Amino acid sequence: MRKLICGLVVACWATLGISFAPAAEPELDLASVHGLPPVYFCGEAVPLQEEVVARRLVTALVKNSSLNSDFYLIRKRAAGFFPIIEPILAKYKIPSDFKYLPLVESALRGRAVSPRGAAGYWQLMPATARELGLTVSSSRDERRDLHKSTEAACRYLRYLHNRLGSWTLAAAAYNTGIGNLLGNIRKQQERDYYYLKLNAETGRYLYRVLAFKELFGNYKCYAPYLPSRVLAVLSKPVQGHVQEDSEEAILSDTFLDEVTRSALARQINAPKMANRPDELPLPNAADVFRGGVKAKLAEAGDLQPGQVWVFHLTRDGLADGKPVAEGDLLYATVEDIDLKTGKLYLRAEKLYSLNDRGTYNLALAAVDAATGRIGIKLPAVDQMKSGWILTWKVL
Known part of the structure; x- marks a missing residue:
């Protein structure tokens, strides 16, 4: 051998x-x-x-x-x-x-x-x-x-x-x-x-x-x-x-x-199985990330990476163990636009609290509400104007 x-x-x-x-x-x-x-x-x-x-x-x-x-x-x-x-x-x-x-x-x-x-x-x-x-x-x-x-x-x-x-x-x-x-x-x-x-x-x-x-x-x-x-x-x-x-x-x-x-x-004749998939699946993102908030679009920037969009939280809750309130401002950045899959990736790094009148670091990402996966379908312009509500998961 x-x-x-x-x-x-x-x-x-x-x-x-x-x-x-x-x-x-x-x-x-x-x-x-x-x-x-x-x-x-x-x-x-x-x-x-x-x-x-x-x-x-x-x-x-x-x-x-x-x-x-x-x-x-x-x-x-x-x-x-x-x-x-x-x-x-x-x-x-x-x-x-x-x-x-x-x-x-x-x-x-x-x-x-x-x-x-x-x-x-x-x-x-x-x-x-x-x-x-x-x-x-x-x-x-x-x-x-x-x-x-x-x-x-x-x-x-x-x-x-x-x-x-x-x-x-x-x-x-x-x-x-x-x-x-x-x-x-x-x-x-x-x-x-x-x-x-x-x-x-x-x-x-x-x-x-x-x-x-x-x-x-x-x-x-x-x-x-x-x-x-x-x-x-x-x-x-x-x-x-x-x-x-x-x-x-x-x-x-x-x-x-x-x-x-x-x-x-030469040693083992094991049957060939399916190839590795293109990505490592996370069947349920909630098993990895805990907590999340809903936020409504208040001001949309251009649809290109680096642009900042502003969202208002739609209800009180907890995000990463911190109390947040309805109306708090979420500042999100367009992280990436994947035209092949038709997905938009939004990431938030800061939240402005109306109660405390202060800005806090808080990392969140917009997710598909149906699957819990990061990345959402590219929106139509009329949908954005009507008050687009997204689900956000704490990272």
Whole structure:
């Protein structure tokens, strides 16, 4: 099996025009993997007693450590970014193991963009990012902000865990979407990630996360499975770290995915499932955002990004725990206009209280009252003039 994996690595490098002369390494049969240390993801045990699971993990370890110089760079990037990510995870009570997700999603590159439009450190789709409170427009994309995008990802991960009851399943749902995952669970009557038959990307997703975790913190236990040159890179002290705004390329996802896909194809013949949807669905936005207000349009600016529109609250209530009253003024900005979907995105940052005669910071977004999703249909002019009433959710 070791020969198979190494052969696949060399073959993939050759296909990409990369020359490589492997150093002589002792032969090792990976067809039967024994002696692995216990592995956990967020406190949930990985069933390494299952040989298929053990082989998949070792395959991911070999693959993720195969590019020596690049792996050292990603360790440097993590040394700079993890101290920022970890406190945010703790704030939302998300296990620290999730800090490895953006390594798999984007190699910790803020400007990473997928062919489908997912972007940033946590690879969020535009609609999903807006649902989670981020600004996504032609002039500003908060998916590229490490702090704000991590907070948004934590809100989504908390929602997924509340729905699924398992951090392992939450990680899988982050990759494939909760709708796809729940569909597979219902069809297969199986709730354990390691025994579910999922699409190829999701089927190897958690193993890639686990590989980074084990290589970063427990690589010595895998010495029999890793070449000596890789062990030397892993034991090398990290000197300095990559700054947050650095966009130095690290890992080629195309290369890494091809190696893993080829290796696993020889071991497991799992049926292909539906592809990842274009966006991570939030079936009920109220599960993520609590509270909301109704407001009536009082003054409309031009229909273009950056314009400020003024709304009057239509009744007393609470917004983000603060009392608000009928007649209070809501200052909303046109954040984006999506002509393809015919949607308008309005975001409010300030509220003027008639009672207190003061202006307060209050982040809200206009939502479709029928679905609870951020973004509303572009209005007709006569509808706007007649006193357009919108529902707003606190971010």
